[in-house]
Amino acid sequence: MVTPGHDKLDVDDSIRELALLADTAGADVVDTMVPSVQRINVATFVGKGKVQELASRVTSTNADLVIFDDDLSNVQVRNIEREVGCKLLDRSALILDIFARNARTATAKTQVELAQLEYLLPRLTRQWTHLSRQKGGIGMRGPGETQIETDRRLIGTRIATLKDRLIKIDRQRTTQRKGRSGFTRVSLIGYTNAGKSTLMNELAGAGVLAENRLFATLDATTRTVELSPGRKVLLSDTVGFIRKLPHRLIESFKSTLDEVRESDILMHVLDASHRGFEEHKEVVQRTLLELGVKDKPTLLVFNKIDAIEDPADLLALKNTYPDAAFVSALRGIGLMELREKLVTTIDAGFEEIEIILPVADQKAIQHIRSMADILEEEYAWGQVPYEGDIVGVVRLRYRVVPRHAHDLAVLTERYKDFEILSEDSAPV
Numbered sequence: 001m002v003t004p005g006h007d008k009l010d011v012d013d014s015i016r017e018l019a020l021l022a023d024t025a026g027a028d029v030v031d032t033m034v035p036s037v038q039r040i041n042v043a044t045f046v047g048k049g050k051v052q053e054l055a056s057r058v059t060s061t062n063a064d065l066v067i068f069d070d071d072l073s074n075v076q077v078r079n080i081e082r083e084v085g086c087k088l089l090d091r092s093a094l095i096l097d098i099f100a101r102n103a104r105t106a107t108a109k110t111q112v113e114l115a116q117l118e119y120l121l122p123r124l125t126r127q128w129t130h131l132s133r134q135k136g137g138i139g140m141r142g143p144g145e146t147q148i149e150t151d152r153r154l155i156g157t158r159i160a161t162l163k164d165r166l167i168k169i170d171r172q173r174t175t176q177r178k179g180r181s182g183f184t185r186v187s188l189i190g191y192t193n194a195g196k197s198t199l200m201n202e203l204a205g206a207g208v209l210a211e212n213r214l215f216a217t218l219d220a221t222t223r224t225v226e227l228s229p230g231r232k233v234l235l236s237d238t239v240g241f242i243r244k245l246p247h248r249l250i251e252s253f254k255s256t257l258d259e260v261r262e263s264d265i266l267m268h269v270l271d272a273s274h275r276g277f278e279e280h281k282e283v284v285q286r287t288l289l290e291l292g293v294k295d296k297p298t299l300l301v302f303n304k305i306d307a308i309e310d311p312a313d314l315l316a317l318k319n320t321y322p323d324a325a326f327v328s329a330l331r332g333i334g335l336m337e338l339r340e341k342l343v344t345t346i347d348a349g350f351e352e353i354e355i356i357l358p359v360a361d362q363k364a365i366q367h368i369r370s371m372a373d374i375l376e377e378e379y380a381w382g383q384v385p386y387e388g389d390i391v392g393v394v395r396l397r398y399r400v401v402p403r404h405a406h407d408l409a410v411l412t413e414r415y416k417d418f419e420i421l422s423e424d425s426a427p428v
């Protein structure tokens with residue numbers, strides 16, 4: 001739909017993407033209409049003439065489903081459906097349907113069902129009974145037929161149950177994350193189909209499902225990756241973004257997206273062979289802001305460079321983004337350099353701290369070890385400030401992500417007056 005204030009090219013991309021979404025959901029696209037809309041019609045979104053044209057195209061192509069790229073109101077859906085005589089979905093409903101099809105883990109299933117029910121709840125009017133008569137088909141999956149026949153109250157109860165379940169999942173995941181808090185955490189983020197899972201498999205040998213379809217990944221997978229000898233990080237692959245991602249979907253995917261929120265470094269994967277990659281990049285950045293993720297050190301990874309036809313395009317891209325990594329996850333090109341750039345990005349985000357503390361405080365030493373990379377470790381004699389007792393001390397120089405520097409600042413403060421004794425005053 002070309003609406004005022006929207007670029008025709010952007011619209012073409014959006015429509016092409018909608019066709020891909022439809023295809024992912026199992027529909028065959030038989031016809032496309034891109035009407036120019038000057039003013040949005042409250043009753044039918046597009047004007048009367050357009051609805052009639054749509055109706056005749058539906059008849060001539062024998063279509064049994066119409067998909068709108070824009071989100072429609074309940075009333076609009078009902079009115080257009082009545083005119084064209086077949087089922088109608090908007091973009092959000094289609095995306096929800098794909099999520100429902102692709103959800104494999106219990107967490108993803110719970111999150112999708114919640115998003116679907118929240119989408120349906122305000123639409124639970126007469127349309128509901130109308131839809132429940134046509135069983136199966138796109139947009140009908142997920143909550144299941146039993147729910148579709150229940151009333152608003154039951155759906156409300158179900159929503160509460162799902163939210164409860166998600167809170168429990170959340171708690172579990174927080175505990176899991178605490179258990180591995182010492183590692184630097186890196187998240188792969190990016191537009192759907194950019195190649196995040198392929199890259200994850202390449203870097204971690206993870207065996208994550210990677211497919212040429214949208215939203216193949218719906219839950220977070222985490223693996224350790226050794227970037228260089230002795231340098232391990234935790235790498236997470238997670239759900240991809242898309243333009244006009246329904247807000248309630250983002251909301252209900254909180255547990256999965258917490259992985260992104262709490263990581264130290266982001267790797268933003270882009271499909272460099274897609275002509276719309278700049279827009280994809282903006283969509284991803286906007287979605288991150290919506291998630292409350294900002295100012296995280298980010299490494300841009302241009303993927304699929306094998307599919308760029310003109311080498312001059314690649315060169316230009318490299319000039320524009322000198323700090324980015326350029327790879328082909330599929331062909332294993334540029335991965336060495338990617339690892340190096342990732343190390344540089346991580347290092348730039350680290351703080352280096354030095355502390356002298358008594359050897360007797362093993363608890364504190366263990367605490368530092370669990371959170372930081374120890375760079376230097378030296379044992380000596382030291383003096384307890386003000387008391388003058390001579391004790392064994394250890395000087396540690398460590399590197400830590402800002403997230404943990406804060407935790408460890410308490411120790412630095414507690415032992416700030418400890419000193420190493422000079423050679424001559426040390427006991428023999």
Ligand SMILES: Nc1nc2c(ncn2[C@@H]2O[C@H](COP(=O)(O)OP(=O)(O)OP(=O)(O)O)[C@@H](O)[C@H]2O)c(=O)[nH]1
Nearest residue numbers: 193194195196197198211212215216217240329330
């Ligand atoms: N030509 C080419 N294709 C690639 C490359 N990397 C990934 N692909 C293909 O791109 C498609 C999507 O890859 P995925 O790894 O599933 O993408 P994703 O970002 O995880 O996608 P979602 O999980 O759906 O958000 C697959 O068909 C991959 O084979 C690459 O470097 N070059």
Ligand SMILES: [Mg+2]
Nearest residue numbers: 196197216217
């Ligand atoms: Mg994936």
